Amino acid sequence: MKITLRKTLDSDTKPRLLTLLNLIANNEIRTHLLYSELIKRHACHVGRDQHLLSCFHTALTEDKDHYQCIEHCIELIQGPEAPTKTRNKHYPSTQLKSSFSKLLKSLYLSEASSVQAYSEICTMTLEKDYRLFDLAYRNMHENIVHLDAVEEALNTHCQHPLTH
Ligand SMILES: [Fe+2]
Numbered sequence: 001m002k003i004t005l006r007k008t009l010d011s012d013t014k015p016r017l018l019t020l021l022n023l024i025a026n027n028e029i030r031t032h033l034l035y036s037e038l039i040k041r042h043a044c045h046v047g048r049d050q051h052l053l054s055c056f057h058t059a060l061t062e063d064k065d066h067y068q069c070i071e072h073c074i075e076l077i078q079g080p081e082a083p084t085k086t087r088n089k090h091y092p093s094t095q096l097k098s099s100f101s102k103l104l105k106s107l108y109l110s111e112a113s114s115v116q117a118y119s120e121i122c123t124m125t126l127e128k129d130y131r132l133f134d135l136a137y138r139n140m141h142e143n144i145v146h147l148d149a150v151e152e153a154l155n156t157h158c159q160h161p162l163t164h
Pocket of ligand 1 (some may be wrong): 031142143146
């Protein structure tokens with residue numbers, strides 16, 4: 001999705017907004033990779049549950065789309081002369097070998113962090129930048145659905161869902 005932003009964000013808002021957008025970009029690429037790994041390597045859990053598999057496939061695609069939109073927003077806000085931020089597009093392989101429940105917990109925390117950051121962006125942009133507000137609002141709701149699916153998976157497949 002191609003987006004354009006209004007240039008009405010004041011200079012006090014921009015640094016916080018960029019911090020949140022960078023946090024979200026890192027989360028979205030991480031969750032995209034985690035869904036991919038969970039579908040590939042944990043078919044014994046995910047593959048047997050058709051509802052979960054379908055939710056994870058949707059989340060995999062949506063989080064990639066979120067990531068690309070957020071990167072585009074960052075570029076627009078920073079301007080063309082700003083250095084491009086290099087992002088780790090590969091989840092650490094040691095962590096990918098973690099157990100199914102550890103990957104799910106990590107996924108849960110990243111999705112929850114994104115939802116919180118999108119919520120803050122909605123508050124900041126309400127009545128100031130409707131395009132960014134709409135994008136943050138839509139992505140937040142899609143991630144709430146992802147979060148629900150991950151929570152359900154944790155409750156179904158893990159003994160101690162959200163404890164360490
Ligand atoms: Fe997500």
